[in-house]
Amino acid sequence: MDGGGDGEMTLAFELAALQELADPSAVFDGARRWSKYVGVVSEKPTYVVTNFTRKERIRQDFFSGPRGKAESLESVRDQFDTDRHVFVGTSDADRDLADEVGWEYLPVEEAAEAAEWELADEAEETADDDGHERDDWP
Numbered sequence: 001m002d003g004g005g006d007g008e009m010t011l012a013f014e015l016a017a018l019q020e021l022a023d024p025s026a027v028f029d030g031a032r033r034w035s036k037y038v039g040v041v042s043e044k045p046t047y048v049v050t051n052f053t054r055k056e057r058i059r060q061d062f063f064s065g066p067r068g069k070a071e072s073l074e075s076v077r078d079q080f081d082t083d084r085h086v087f088v089g090t091s092d093a094d095r096d097l098a099d100e101v102g103w104e105y106l107p108v109e110e111a112a113e114a115a116e117w118e119l120a121d122e123a124e125e126t127a128d129d130d131g132h133e134r135d136d137w138p
Contacts, residue, residue: 008083015042017108022118037061
């Protein structure tokens with residue numbers, strides 16, 4: 001994914017999209033190299049987002065809090081003045097929401113492919129039943 005290299009992008013992940021990634025913390029760290037602001041939005045209660053981001057050791061620049069996704073994305077757009085605002089989501093509803101609030105939409109699968117992030121289901125497929133990586137198999 002190309003943020004232009006100037007950090008002039010705000011990147012928001014729907015919590016469900018972040019949960020589909022094998023290493024959300026590494027994704028956030030990598031995204032910070034080409035994004036000025038990175039955060040999480042969700043319809044879930046604040047404690048769900050907070051618990052997930054703490055567990056994954058993710059430092060977010062913003063999160064939705066008690067607001068819904070639409071209000072959160074509008075607020076983030078108003079507060080964080082960047083050239084691009086990109087919303088990574090998982091559904092047609094996320095795509096529609098991005099269109100409604102003036103954000104670019106990127107499905108998590110496309111974002112993962114472009115940025116070379118591993119999806120959680122791909123990581124599970126490469127591990128044997130004991131959790132060992134299969135790349136050492138003949």
